[in-house]
Amino acid sequence: xxxxxxxxxxxxxxxxxxxxxxxxxxxxxxxxxxxxxxxxxxxxxxxxxxxxxxxxxxxxxxxxxxxxxxxxxxxxxxxxxxxxxxxxxxxxxxxxxxxxxxxxxxxxxxxxxxxxxxxxxxxxxxxxxxxxxxxxxxxxxxxxxxxxxxxxxxxxxxxxxxxxxxx
Ligand SMILES: CC(C)(COP(=O)(O)OP(=O)(O)OC[C@H]1O[C@@H](n2cnc3c(N)ncnc32)[C@H](O)[C@@H]1OP(=O)(O)O)[C@@H](O)C(=O)NCCC(=O)NCCS
Numbered sequence: 270x271x272x273x274x275x276x277x278x279x280x281x282x283x284x285x286x287x288x289x290x291x292x293x294x295x296x297x298x299x300x301x302x303x304x305x306x307x308x309x310x311x312x313x314x315x316x317x318x319x320x321x322x323x324x325x326x327x328x329x330x331x332x333x334x335x336x337x338x339x340x341x342x343x344x345x346x347x348x349x350x351x352x353x354x355x356x357x358x359x360x361x362x363x364x365x366x367x368x369x370x371x372x373x374x375x376x377x378x379x380x381x382x383x384x385x386x387x388x389x390x391x392x393x394x395x396x397x398x399x400x401x402x403x404x405x406x407x408x409x410x411x412x413x414x415x416x417x418x419x420x421x422x423x424x425x426x427x428x429x430x431x432x433x434x435x436x
Contacts, residue, residue: 289387292340299350312406398432
């Protein structure tokens with residue numbers, strides 16, 4: 270599916286109180302809070318809580334030191350950042366690895382879908398996207414498949430998915 274059709278799928282939250290925008294330094298604290306919530310860590314590659322100082326160093330180096338890494342956030346108007354979608358470049362495979370998380374208070378309302386689909390449209394990259402999802406993470410597998418990520422391979426624990434930009 271191309272970017273035009275992805276846009277059509279977003280109509281439920283388009284022009285609503287929710288907005289997806291490019292991430293900024295000011296988002297660091299909320300990203301840390303969302304990432305450290307036990308429900309966000311449940312299926313993470315590293316399920317440990319990250320200390321604030323460690324997060325800050327990582328965040329600065331990852332996104333604000335010139336590397337080809339990007340992130341978008343979901344904002345509720347008049348409130349705060351309630352989700353993030355990271356696109357981290359993997360030079361070995363020449364694709365961006367996507368990870369997405371929504372503040373658990375807002376789960377199950379289609380907002381993960383809005384964030385991921387808007388991110389794909391706004392990023393509009395020239396390289397493919399990839400995701401590594403634990404098989405037990407049913408919601409996430411559904412979310413990525415709904416957004417046209419295809420399962421390329423699997424092992425005992427994970428599915429490995431890929432999204433190809435058509436333009
Ligand atoms: C994955 C995550 C971002 C999904 O966010 P969300 O806003 O709750 O998801 P949505 O409401 O957009 O739902 C996505 C799909 O999952 C389904 N879903 C949502 N909650 C569900 C539940 N409790 N049980 C079964 N399916 C569920 C939805 O129905 C939807 O599928 P559909 O469109 O076919 O109906 C969120 O669960 C999260 O932050 N998880 C922790 C981090 C994580 O695991 N990230 C993924 C690895 S990168």
